[in-house]
Amino acid sequence: MNTTLLAGIAALLLPVIGLAGEYSLTVDRVKIDTGDFVKTGIGYNGKSPGPVLRFREGEEVSINVTNNLDEMTSIHWHGLILPFDQDGVPGISFPGIRPGETFTYRFPIQQAGTYWFHSHSGFQEPDGAYGAIVIEPEGREPFRYDREYVVQLTDKHPHSGDRIMRNLKMIPDYYNRQQQTVGEFFSDVSENGLMNTVRDRIAWGDMRMMKADVEDLQGFTGLINGKGPEQNWTGLFEPGERIRLRFINSSAMTYFDIRIPGLDMTVVQADGNNVQPVNVDEFRIGVAETYDVIVRPRQARAYTIFAESMGRSGYARATLAPEEGLEADVPQLREPARLTMADMGGMPGMDHGSMAGMDHGSMDMSGTDGMSGMGDPSMKGMDHSGMAGMDHSNMQEMDHSGMAGMDHDSMEMPKGGASDPFYAKGSGLVPVAANGGKFLSYADLKAQNPLYEDREPTREIELRLTGNMERYIWSINGVKYEDADPIRLQYGERVRFKFVNETMMTHPMHLHGMWSILEVGAGQWNPIKHTVSVQPGTTVYMETEVDEPGQWAFHCHLSYHAAAGMFRKVIVEGGPESAQAKAKAGATTEEGGDA
Amino acid sequence: MSRIRLLGAVSLLVSIGFPTALAAQEMISDTTARKQPLTTWGVQLEEFEYRYSDDDEELGVWDADSFYGTDELKLRWISKGEYSLEERAYESLENQLVGQVPISKFFDAKAGVRFDTPEGPDRTYAVLGVVGLAPQWFEIDANLYMSDEGDTSADLDAEYEWLLTNYWILYATLDATVAFSEDREIGVGKGLVSTETGLRLSYDLIDRTFSPYVGVVHERKYGDTADFAKAGGGGTEDWFAVIGARLAF
Numbered sequence A: 001m002n003t004t005l006l007a008g009i010a011a012l013l014l015p016v017i018g019l020a021g022e023y024s025l026t027v028d029r030v031k032i033d034t035g036d037f038v039k040t041g042i043g044y045n046g047k048s049p050g051p052v053l054r055f056r057e058g059e060e061v062s063i064n065v066t067n068n069l070d071e072m073t074s075i076h077w078h079g080l081i082l083p084f085d086q087d088g089v090p091g092i093s094f095p096g097i098r099p100g101e102t103f104t105y106r107f108p109i110q111q112a113g114t115y116w117f118h119s120h121s122g123f124q125e126p127d128g129a130y131g132a133i134v135i136e137p138e139g140r141e142p143f144r145y146d147r148e149y150v151v152q153l154t155d156k157h158p159h160s161g162d163r164i165m166r167n168l169k170m171i172p173d174y175y176n177r178q179q180q181t182v183g184e185f186f187s188d189v190s191e192n193g194l195m196n197t198v199r200d201r202i203a204w205g206d207m208r209m210m211k212a213d214v215e216d217l218q219g220f221t222g223l224i225n226g227k228g229p230e231q232n233w234t235g236l237f238e239p240g241e242r243i244r245l246r247f248i249n250s251s252a253m254t255y256f257d258i259r260i261p262g263l264d265m266t267v268v269q270a271d272g273n274n275v276q277p278v279n280v281d282e283f284r285i286g287v288a289e290t291y292d293v294i295v296r297p298r299q300a301r302a303y304t305i306f307a308e309s310m311g312r313s314g315y316a317r318a319t320l321a322p323e324e325g326l327e328a329d330v331p332q333l334r335e336p337a338r339l340t341m342a343d344m345g346g347m348p349g350m351d352h353g354s355m356a357g358m359d360h361g362s363m364d365m366s367g368t369d370g371m372s373g374m375g376d377p378s379m380k381g382m383d384h385s386g387m388a389g390m391d392h393s394n395m396q397e398m399d400h401s402g403m404a405g406m407d408h409d410s411m412e413m414p415k416g417g418a419s420d421p422f423y424a425k426g427s428g429l430v431p432v433a434a435n436g437g438k439f440l441s442y443a444d445l446k447a448q449n450p451l452y453e454d455r456e457p458t459r460e461i462e463l464r465l466t467g468n469m470e471r472y473i474w475s476i477n478g479v480k481y482e483d484a485d486p487i488r489l490q491y492g493e494r495v496r497f498k499f500v501n502e503t504m505m506t507h508p509m510h511l512h513g514m515w516s517i518l519e520v521g522a523g524q525w526n527p528i529k530h531t532v533s534v535q536p537g538t539t540v541y542m543e544t545e546v547d548e549p550g551q552w553a554f555h556c557h558l559s560y561h562a563a564a565g566m567f568r569k570v571i572v573e574g575g576p577e578s579a580q581a582k583a584k585a586g587a588t589t590e591e592g593g594d595a
Numbered sequence B: 001m002s003r004i005r006l007l008g009a010v011s012l013l014v015s016i017g018f019p020t021a022l023a024a025q026e027m028i029s030d031t032t033a034r035k036q037p038l039t040t041w042g043v044q045l046e047e048f049e050y051r052y053s054d055d056d057e058e059l060g061v062w063d064a065d066s067f068y069g070t071d072e073l074k075l076r077w078i079s080k081g082e083y084s085l086e087e088r089a090y091e092s093l094e095n096q097l098v099g100q101v102p103i104s105k106f107f108d109a110k111a112g113v114r115f116d117t118p119e120g121p122d123r124t125y126a127v128l129g130v131v132g133l134a135p136q137w138f139e140i141d142a143n144l145y146m147s148d149e150g151d152t153s154a155d156l157d158a159e160y161e162w163l164l165t166n167y168w169i170l171y172a173t174l175d176a177t178v179a180f181s182e183d184r185e186i187g188v189g190k191g192l193v194s195t196e197t198g199l200r201l202s203y204d205l206i207d208r209t210f211s212p213y214v215g216v217v218h219e220r221k222y223g224d225t226a227d228f229a230k231a232g233g234g235g236t237e238d239w240f241a242v243i244g245a246r247l248a249f
Helices: A002-016 A161-170 A182-192 A194-207 A559-563 A577-591 B002-016 B223-231
Strands: A020-033 A038-044 A052-056 A060-067 A076-078 A102-108 A113-118 A130-136 A147-156 A221-224 A233-236 A243-249 A256-259 A265-270 A273-280 A282-285 A290-295 A303-309 A315-321 A459-468 A473-476 A487-490 A494-501 A507-511 A516-518 A531-534 A539-545 A550-556 A567-573 B040-053 B058-069 B074-084 B089-102 B107-116 B123-134 B138-147 B152-163 B168-179 B191-203 B210-221 B237-248
Touching: A020 A052, A113 A243, A113 A290, A130 A147, A130 A243, A147 A303, A147 A315, A161 A559, A161 B040, A182 A194, A221 A303, A265 A282, A282 A290, A459 A507, A494 A507, A494 A531, A516 A531, A531 A539, A550 A559, B040 B210, B058 B089, B058 B237, B074 B107, B089 B123, B168 B210, B191 B223, B191 B237, B210 B223
Parallel strands: A020 A060, A052 A130, A147 A243, A221 A315, A233 A315, A459 A494, A487 A567
Antiparallel strands: A020 A038, A060 A102, A076 A113, A113 A130, A147 A221, A243 A290, A256 A282, A256 A303, A265 A273, A265 A290, A303 A315, A459 A473, A494 A539, A507 A531, A507 A550, A516 A539, A550 A567, B040 B058, B040 B237, B058 B074, B074 B089, B089 B107, B107 B123, B123 B138, B138 B152, B152 B168, B168 B191, B191 B210, B210 B237
16 A cells, blocks of 8 residues: 555656656665685675666656575665655664565665665675665866776675674684684793783783683685685776776775775765865775775886784785786785774773873884783883883874883884874774875874864763673673664764773774764864774764754674674654654654653 | 454545555554564583593593573573593593572572482482672582482582683683582592583684594592592502593584
């Protein structure tokens, strides 16, 4: 009855709509061949990744999604601003798409840029159910390019998502093959001395935390546009052309550090929104983020796009070349990352107070390791004598007065002397460009055109990112989604979210339906994103103009963290008249009349 | 009723010519699996091995642990056995069924029953225990038992692993049993009953699903328990060479 009615209304309204595009997707069981292994997975229109959907800004799209699986499915349009019931999250936006059913999404395209879509049901997304969205803008873009490619990354694992979740719950370090070994103990001893190394191991053992806990899920093959490193996806160019590369990280769990040896990259867009151009040698793309970069290869030779996982357990690789079949050198993976005590900044009982004035990032202490017991009372008596090889030239900002108790010999400094305000000072995860050049920081991102007038937030909501690695429980404010009440926002307010990462892992936080304005200290030019990475031991702020009524998902985009509880429902109360009625109705079903 | 509301909403939308007929859909409450406690299961065999003793005794031994449940409540079935290949009989055979709940960040409490059904007299015990990860990465499993004969005892299992590499792993284990009263019928004397220490070198061949190992195990009985064993013509100390595999699925 309802569907007939709706179909009738839609038919009635169709002539009114100026620009309307109809698209069709089927959700299918597919074969995925990474070059390393072949497995069955889930894809769209018979393939994983699915097609690139090309929309036009201002277009009214209708997308027919036919579920050919024997289980429920859904499609979420990641980063798109649309009515909440078109957002595609089962249990929040709509009930989901039943086996055999065709569901038609209808929404206006109100933005431009690079986005993606994926299933929001179970582990269908890690199993292959994802694709890219490219939206042509109505007006001109503030940059030029001659050709463009989507470069969509994923971390394809031989195990199914269900099995990975079960294994992580049974043995949380099931997939971690970068743990500290007896061999590493001895190499640390020879580098930092026996006592420092023992103290370091005891400090971590006391917390029952692993310095190697950077990537939960290892053993994947990195894919670019569905091709493994050996299959080498290749994008063609004519020397001298400007190429726009639309990087999308569709991984379940993996951050990638991306570089193209021999080419500068100009970042022009982040999460679909134009940013003031930044030239970089390398950038880190969080799970679910997108970055558009422009490169201009001038030589008629091949260039490798090298995407190394943040924990260095795997990589994806592709090639830009003037003709098919050419390839360039593929770099070696760098050493696995090791967390430091700085990454434990959110841990209760850790005192970093004495280090307040110290800027670790500006210190060059390449090759040191094992910041044993930092913030530990046993570190009396700082010994500078062992710092012979240290570059003091850029240490002006360093304040020694507060460092009375520090032993530099045993402190871990980011290799290469990089600094990034979005990482804890002294963090083992601070990214460093392989060629020693510029590595993109969130602090470099400035909006090209602010979407909103800058104004004071009406209130702040603190979200502590919490978890227990040994139980593989992930939560917000210590509460898993299954036990959590929704976060209630008022239509029209501007909310400041304060993320405090108390875990030792990086979490890419994604709010559906409304923009996340990332606080980078650029005022009205703070960048507008849909996914915000929060590094261990850091506090990150973002602001949201609450301008979309309805209810929305808000979660860590690491698939297995979201499934383990790091997930919330957000309800936007109030709003335009029709939406208000809906919100009331929703509140009634939610709480049995307590509206 | 809801149809009338829908019609009303639709007519309103049509009247203002706003093309979002779907906006009539109400906000739903989340009844998907995501909103339910995550239920999971697993089976692990920490020991599944052949033992050959310095007295030419041959044993088949397992230590298996299966669970089903959520973060808040798990049901566990723990099964341990030692089968003598010569005598074609179980030297020991125990099965525990316990419920397990978290009590701290790293520890769970468990309670349930244990059935011992080896060759010889059977026993049933009530079990109360804690299991978890102690500082410095010691895996601890400690239990108190009270038998249907009224005898109480306790055991402690500790395990520590050295990663020689990320695939070659050396496991050290210590199991110790203490009895607070004598149960002569099953050869248990008061005091420290027995210890079993093991050292096993394993290699993760298929993920963590199949990890073959070789090792040595030392078993010793103490005090009255040792005397009972001697009186029965048995030994009080054994060294075994072992070969087997850790399994997890």
